[in-house]
Each structure stands twice: as structure tokens, then as C-alpha cells.
Amino acid sequence: MTTAYAPGSVTTVFVPQSDPEEGSLGVSFAVEDGVHATVKPTDETVIRLDGTVTSFEPVAGVLDSIGVTADVSLEADIPVGCGFGASGAATLATALAAADVFDLELSREDVLTAAHRAEVAAGTGLGDVFVQEQGGLVWNTGDGRDRTERDDRIEYTSTGGIATQDVLRDEGAITKVADAGTEALSTFHPGDSLQAWFNASWAFAKRTELPTQSVEQTVERVLDNDGAATMAMVGETVLATGVEGVLDESTRITNDGAHVR
Template sequence: MTDDSSRAFVPGHVTGFFSVHEADDPEQAGSRGAGLTLSEGVTVEVEPAVETSMQLNDEPAAIEAVTRVLGDLGVEARVTATTDLPIGAGFGVSGAAALGTALAANRTFDCGRSENELVTIAHTAEVEAGTGLGDVVAQARGGVPIRLDPGAPEYGRMDGVPARSRVEYLTLGERSTEEVLAGNTDRLSEVGVDMLVRLVEKPTLPTLLASSRKFAREADLLTPGVEDVLEDVADEGGEAAMAMLGETIFALGNGLTRAGYDAEACEVHPTGATLEMD
């Protein structure tokens, strides 16, 4: 990290279920739902530049939400993001990049914005870019967030499941969030609201995973490959679900390993996005 740059870490986030809520004001738009934040995440470094540019894992990248964040803050910067998480597979990488950029740019350029303001900027950028509806607010909170209301911090009430766990994940491929969100989401949202009620009544990790499995099936998002893995984990007595939106399975403990899969492992991240020390 250079003397005039700042760096932030944002946990990854997998959504188990959600409902879509549109609004004229993107700050009030978003999703309700629940998921897990992960100790694997995205590290974002921001430094002043004559012209804005971005790299993701040492490759030139163009993440619209990041560009929108910098535009909202009125700065030009070089943004360098690194992650070990799969891209485009339901881990909230674009949201993490946007939120990390907001936090790091605020310090680099002494923008004077509050934490909630920065989360709002990143959330709005994600919604307007069409790449996510609830990752940013979840990643700002950490833990096992439950999004009771849609929108940025001013509008979106949050709660959480008071638990931690080892988490395994397995990615079978990419899936376009934009394509799914651009389609008819009425049925998806109806099921998502039902699952939210179910989780709020019994806020435990097993309820989250069971509700997520039911959501994927009833919202017609479950793919054959993911379904096969979920069945294998269940046969071994494990708890697993499909990440929204991606060809990804996440499981508690060592559920995927016990079922014979070569899975990556991390933990539920106990806190939200943070700036790194100078």
C-alpha cells in the first residue's frame, strides 16, 4: 500500500433466499432475505489517479458499481481489488468491490462521509448497475444477516442469526445475476417473503439452510447439477443450500467434504467491512 492510498476488506456474501423490491429511489430499492458473510472476501486498494481505472486479481476490469461509487464521491482513482472467491458465482464480489471502494476512497480523498452514507452510495451503485440488491448492506453488517426491509441503511432494517460456523463452498460455474433479475421475479419474491417469515420465527442456521433449499426449489432456480450435490450432502446428514445467484453450493461444517467433494473452506465472518490500518 502506497503512502497516499487506503485499503479495505469486505467479506464475501452468499444469499440463501431473497425477494425483490423495486422503488423509484434506488436507495429504497433492494431485497429482503438472508445469507452468510464469509471470512474469504475482497481486499480493495484505492489511490489517486489522473483517470479512473480498475484491476481485479491483476487483470483490467470494469465493474460498473465501482465506477458509480467513484463518480458519486467525485474522485478519479486507481482501484485494485483482489479475491480468492470465484467471480460471477454468487459471492457478492461486485458488491464487495463497490463497498470497499467507497470506504477506501473516503479515507484516501478525505471525503468526510459517514459509514452509513458510504454504504448507501455502494448499495445505490449496485442497484443501478443491476448486479445486486442486498449484498452491500449484508457485507457492511457481517455475521449471518437477515434483511428485514429492502434498501440502504436509512430504510433497511437488519437483524441476524446469532451463530458462527465453518463454511464450505463448491462452485460449478457462473450465472448472470442481471439476467435473472431482469426476468419476472413475482414468484421468486413470493417464496422469498415466506422463507423470511419462517427464518424470523426460528432464527437458526439449520432454519436458514432449510429455507434456502426450499426457496431454490419453489422459485425454480435449482439446477440439476446443484440439486445432485445437495442430495449427496443430505445423504451424509449435512446442511447445504444453493447460493443466490450462482451455480454454487454452500454448506455448514464439513458437509461437502463428507459427501466426497473437494470443497473450499472458510468461516462465517463475525464483523462487516473494515478499513485496514495505515
């Protein structure tokens, strides 16, 4: 058996592309907390999340696409469905562990492509795995993917899940995301402070109409404490920078990408 780890990731702003192969445009970063996948060859695929058998479409899909059946035990340090890219991290970690334990002739690029395609097919992600594979702050504003190393501390509160599949399938929501996202990305400068970018991201988030009342109230609380905050895409999660002890949890941007442990 082999265990692999992939960091979670947070998307602040995104613009879906008509060809999903290369991922969406957007600005995201990897976070220290992630998902560990332990993969053992078996006759029939079984997937467990924190000990409970569950269906996990992109994880089952990636195993199918690489042609193996396995017992997969996932342990998540991040909440699932809350905008931390848990589905991408689970899929990428599973693919890396499977390639190793089955001794498949797959390059890292092949594994990444398989994980990305499984996420797109399941409707659970548009490019999280590209961020999780590399770590750091990763963006694509239209000229290809680029990355820089950062170690900002982030506070967050998650009050619930939003199924990414439902948002990606909602044409009205996606039109608003694309319009507001294109405008926000035109103001992105990689060297700017996270505080400035979170303010621009929050302006984007409000235009998408995705923030719930609880997200709005939590963002207000951070602003009242002289910090900057935005919503994780897509989950009922508020991310904050420039504050200490205002939100429930804290993590950091990590520059470590996914790896076999």
C-alpha cells in the same frame, strides 16, 4: 493509497422490493473470505481484478458518484459471479478506501449508501453491502434489518457463475423468487440451526427454478451425507452445513464488517 476490505456475503433467500433504496427482504450472512481494494488517485479510472484490467460497473459507478477518478486494484478471495456478493464487496471496499485516500467528508453511512446505490444501478445487488458492512447473520423479514453474531463453518462448491443482472432483469424469475421467498421468510427464526434454515432455503431455491442440474446433484450429495445444503443466490454454488469434507471448500460466517486496513 489506501486498502480496504469487505467480506463476501451469501444470500439464502430474498424478496426484491419495489423501492430498492432500503435493500431487499431476505436472509444473508457475511463470510470470512472477501475482497481487498487498493485505491490510488489518478486522472483516469482504471480497475484491475487480480491484476487484469476489467470493467466493473458498480465499482466505476461508485467512484463516479463520489466524484473521484482512481486506480483501483481488487483482490478477491472469493469467486466473482458465483453468489458470494463479490460485486458488493468490491464496491464497498472501493468506496471505503476512496473516502479515506481522498479525505472526503463522508460518514460511514454515506459511503454505504453510495455503494448500495451503485450496486442497484448496475443491477448487481439489492442489499449485499448492508450485510458486508456489518458482518454476521443479517436478515430483514419485513420489520427492518436485524443481525446476530454466528461463527458456523460452511462448506461450498462453486461450479460456475450466474450473472445477477440477468436474473434481476427477468420478470418471470423475479415473480417466482418473490412468491417462494415470501413464504420461506415467514418461517425464519434467527435462533434456529443453520441446518433447519438451509432446508427451508433449498425448498425456496427449488421453487425459483434457478438451481442447475449440477447444483441439484451437489445438494443431493450433501443430503446423502446427513447434512443440509442450499444454493447461493445467485450463483452456481452450493453451500452446506453439518458435513465435513463433502464439498471442495470451506469458510465460516464472519462477524467482522468492512474496514480500512
